Amino acid sequence: xxxxxxxPKHLVxxxxxxxxxxxxxxxxxxxxxxxxxxxxxxxxxxxxxxYEKLSxxxxxxxxxxxxxxxxxxxxxxxxxxxxxxxxLYLCASSQDRSGLFRQYFGPGTRLTVT
Amino acid sequence: SQQGExxxxxxxxxxxxxxxxxxxYKTSINxxxxxxxxxxxxxxxxxxxxxxxxxxxxxxxxxxxxxSKKSSSLLITASRAADTASYFCATDAGITGGGxxxxxxxxxxxxxxx
Numbered sequence: 755x756x757x758x759x760x761x762p763k764h765l766v767x768x769x770x771x772x773x774x775x776x777x778x779x780x781x782x783x784x785x786x787x788x789x790x791x792x793x794x795x796x797x798x799x800x801x802x803x804x805y806e807k808l809s810x811x812x813x814x815x816x817x818x819x820x821x822x823x824x825x826x827x828x829x830x831x832x833x834x835x836x837x838x839x840x841x842l843y844l845c846a847s848s849q850d851r852s853g854l855f856r857q858y859f860g861p862g863t864r865l866t867v868t
Numbered sequence: 869s870q871q872g873e874x875x876x877x878x879x880x881x882x883x884x885x886x887x888x889x890x891x892x893y894k895t896s897i898n899x900x901x902x903x904x905x906x907x908x909x910x911x912x913x914x915x916x917x918x919x920x921x922x923x924x925x926x927x928x929x930x931x932x933x934x935x936s937k938k939s940s941s942l943l944i945t946a947s948r949a950a951d952t953a954s955y956f957c958a959t960d961a962g963i964t965g966g967g968x969x970x971x972x973x974x975x976x977x978x979x980x981x982x
Binding site: 758785794795796797798799802810842844846848855856857858859860861862864 | 909974
């Protein structure tokens, strides 16, 4: 199984809502990633987890809260978002070695903040 | 920003023609990867070239890497309508603590017309 799944596919939320994005992989990968992608722009790294520990936070606002409950799951908890946070949120995974390994991407969650 | 630049930003060709995309980057790398993204979907890994390699082939894809010029190119031969997508280069500088940090270029939008 070489698939990364993400739920939901689409999410519309108000600025006072709390919601979560979910990501799952069963490839035995020990590194997982969250990216944010605005329209017609490249993906931008938000967080990296390695062996279920947060190894990189790219200065992401605290209204985004990542969680890695186990090696197969990655969540992104959302609270008090702004309209400018509307974007495609991509999850990815890779074998846990720096360099030489490709990342496998999920299809993304299209988030709209109203 | 460590983001790389790609050119052209957009490319329109006829089916059967070759498509060449160029990528320039700014920092030392472990490897460089190319990804394809169909409209609003997840990214698909195409090819990875290590920093000590100069050229790599995979099916209709040919990638070159010139680390002295900090540049790479992706050639798609005998293009098909199904190749229509956005193409991103991504540099991998590796990170301590596990995982690999990809920095994506600005992307090339390729349109292959029948």
